Amino acid sequence: MEVWFTENQTPSVRLGLKVKSILHQAMTPYQELMVAETDAYGRMLVLDGAVQTTVMDEFVYHEMITHVPLMIHPHPQRMGIIGGGDGGAVREALKHPSVEQVHLVEIDAEVVRQAKRYFPEISVELDNPRTQVHCTDGIEWVRQARDLDVLVVDSTDPVGPAVGLFQPEFYQSVADCLGEEGVMVAQSESPFLEPEVIQMVVQGMRTVFPVVRLYLAAIPTYPSGFWSFTLGSKGPLPGPADLSRAKFATRYWTPAIHEAAFALPQFVEDLIR
Amino acid sequence: MEVWFTENQTPSVRLGLKVKSILHQAMTPYQELMVAETDAYGRMLVLDGAVQTTVMDEFVYHEMITHVPLMIHPHPQRMGIIGGGDGGAVREALKHPSVEQVHLVEIDAEVVRQAKRYFPEISVELDNPRTQVHCTDGIEWVRQARDLDVLVVDSTDPVGPAVGLFQPEFYQSVADCLGEEGVMVAQSESPFLEPEVIQMVVQGMRTVFPVVRLYLAAIPTYPSGFWSFTLGSKGPLPGPADLSRAKFATRYWTPAIHEAAFALPQFVEDLIR
Numbered sequence: 001m002e003v004w005f006t007e008n009q010t011p012s013v014r015l016g017l018k019v020k021s022i023l024h025q026a027m028t029p030y031q032e033l034m035v036a037e038t039d040a041y042g043r044m045l046v047l048d049g050a051v052q053t054t055v056m057d058e059f060v061y062h063e064m065i066t067h068v069p070l071m072i073h074p075h076p077q078r079m080g081i082i083g084g085g086d087g088g089a090v091r092e093a094l095k096h097p098s099v100e101q102v103h104l105v106e107i108d109a110e111v112v113r114q115a116k117r118y119f120p121e122i123s124v125e126l127d128n129p130r131t132q133v134h135c136t137d138g139i140e141w142v143r144q145a146r147d148l149d150v151l152v153v154d155s156t157d158p159v160g161p162a163v164g165l166f167q168p169e170f171y172q173s174v175a176d177c178l179g180e181e182g183v184m185v186a187q188s189e190s191p192f193l194e195p196e197v198i199q200m201v202v203q204g205m206r207t208v209f210p211v212v213r214l215y216l217a218a219i220p221t222y223p224s225g226f227w228s229f230t231l232g233s234k235g236p237l238p239g240p241a242d243l244s245r246a247k248f249a250t251r252y253w254t255p256a257i258h259e260a261a262f263a264l265p266q267f268v269e270d271l272i273r
Numbered sequence: 274m275e276v277w278f279t280e281n282q283t284p285s286v287r288l289g290l291k292v293k294s295i296l297h298q299a300m301t302p303y304q305e306l307m308v309a310e311t312d313a314y315g316r317m318l319v320l321d322g323a324v325q326t327t328v329m330d331e332f333v334y335h336e337m338i339t340h341v342p343l344m345i346h347p348h349p350q351r352m353g354i355i356g357g358g359d360g361g362a363v364r365e366a367l368k369h370p371s372v373e374q375v376h377l378v379e380i381d382a383e384v385v386r387q388a389k390r391y392f393p394e395i396s397v398e399l400d401n402p403r404t405q406v407h408c409t410d411g412i413e414w415v416r417q418a419r420d421l422d423v424l425v426v427d428s429t430d431p432v433g434p435a436v437g438l439f440q441p442e443f444y445q446s447v448a449d450c451l452g453e454e455g456v457m458v459a460q461s462e463s464p465f466l467e468p469e470v471i472q473m474v475v476q477g478m479r480t481v482f483p484v485v486r487l488y489l490a491a492i493p494t495y496p497s498g499f500w501s502f503t504l505g506s507k508g509p510l511p512g513p514a515d516l517s518r519a520k521f522a523t524r525y526w527t528p529a530i531h532e533a534a535f536a537l538p539q540f541v542e543d544l545i546r
Contacts, residue, residue: 004287006287006289010313011291011312012290012291012311012312012313013288013289013290013291013313014277014279014287014288014289014290015286015287015288015289016279016286016287016288016289017285017286017287018284018285018286038285039284039285040283040285040286040466057465059540060538190493192330192491192493193313193493216491218465218489218491218497218498218499218538220463220465220466220497220498220499224491224493224498225491225493225497225498225499226491226493226498226499250539251538251539251540252538252539252540253538253539254536254537254538254539254542256536256537257536257537257538257539259533259536260532260533260534260536261533263527263529263530263532263533264527264529264530265333265491265524265525265526265527265530266523266524266525266526266527266530267332267524267525269527
């Protein structure tokens with residue numbers, strides 16, 4: 001007997017993953033949350049029907065959303081992460097010795113709770129003394145935050161609780177909460193399947209940040225397998241990684257990937273011209 | 274009413290594409306061939322249940338399997354393509370003015386016939402006087418070929434008619450059919466889902482070619498969306514593209530992508546160490 005989980009990635013594209021067992025399934029105050037064990041990608045977290053993370057491919061997303069801005073900022077000490085309740089971005093951030101404090105701002109406490117229970121390898125640094133977990137609205141939190149060096153928006157898709165994280169007003173709040181050399185990154189969906197989201201994010205950030213750049217990574221369980229991140233910077237520019245700071249173990253990010261990820265296919269260049 | 278095509282990409286991963294209509298479905302002497310119209314990716318060619326090409330994303334595969342070796346060879350004039358009966362690689366190759374002759378060696382004449390009928394935008398150069406189509410076995414054809422500058426193996430997966438194209442003996446035949454500065458490229462599957470194929474291809478080519486390099490591209494309708502190509506060279510090394518030769522229109526390949534595609538994620542580096 002076979003059990004399959006199917007994500008309707010768009011109205012006309014589906015990803016099917018064979019499932020060994022469903023470990024948890026519940027409505028939280030914000031969304032439907034499921035934890036299942038898949039054959040191909042190991043344990044998987046699903047929110048409102050969309051795969052958020054799997055044990056086998058989470059390293060790509062978490063390394064790329066974290067190490068890229070942290071290596072671009074000249075000396076990151078204080079960091080905020082909006083969303084990302086599974087803790088994967090926190091785990092990567094704490095690999096940087098300069099980072100003294102990471103604020104994880106996850107609106108849904110249930111995501112943090114189930115991540116600690118079912119994804120110990122991802123949530124491993126949530127109880128680190130350098131980590132502060134705030135289960136509150138990220139938009140509100142950013143409004144009162146100040147002097148952050150790096151802010152990462154590790155959000156769900158721009159539907160449901162995450163809609164406000166894709167608005168220009170939010171990017172202005174982020175700019176205000178960042179210090180002089182501040183850098184932000186937001187996940188910005190697939191260039192093949194949601195080009196209009198990339199355009200919205202890039203245009204929104206351009207109204208606020210003098211430097212806006214897109215970079216890309218391959219994430220098999222996300223729609224189309226090809227994912228974009230949009231970086232907004234008050235000053236620091238993407239460029240070669242300072243190798244003296246790249247002294248941590250990774251599975252996707254490398255100093256060469258750090259630069260190569262900003263090389264955009266022609267059709268993506270055309271999208272954001 | 275909805276009709277969905279489903280590819281079992283592995284025993285535990287499926288891609289589903291909503292289908293408007295099935296245009297052609299038949300057994301050829303070699304495989305089952307289907308042409309269908311999809312909502313998300315336009316017209317699609319399927320062989321033995323595996324998506325080969327779609328009108329919306331074929332540009333990635335065809336540009337990357339063709340322009341990379343052609344730009345690495347210092348002056349490519351004679352080229353062979355094994356497989357690739359849809360004509361996409363031929364179309365890209367003929368964008369290079371130095372290329373005088375392209376031999377397309379497709380074992381299954383039905384693929385060429387249906388490509389001409391249903392994929393005019395892909396097969397557009399199959400009747401060009403610089404193109405010679407040979408509907409014959411690629412392994413046999415390579416054995417008697419000589420003095421090619423570039424050989425591209427645009428094959429199906431290493432099952433069915435393509436098995437022999439993944440063997441070391443075949444790579445030796447390719448080396449013998451190439452001139453002194455000859456370069457070959459073979460598609461070599463997904464690093465996420467078929468790492469053992471990459472290892473087999475890289476190890477096989479290393480027994481024959483002094484230079485072997487892997488490069489990557491994002492292809493949404495192929496398993497995991499992330500695809501590898503293995504390049505074997507008798508001498509020329511991957512490096513910056515000669516911009517004076519990059520005077521053709523593309524949608525994925527750019528001079529920056531030409532270099533960035535060789536930057537490998539750490540887990541892929543580890544695979545082929």
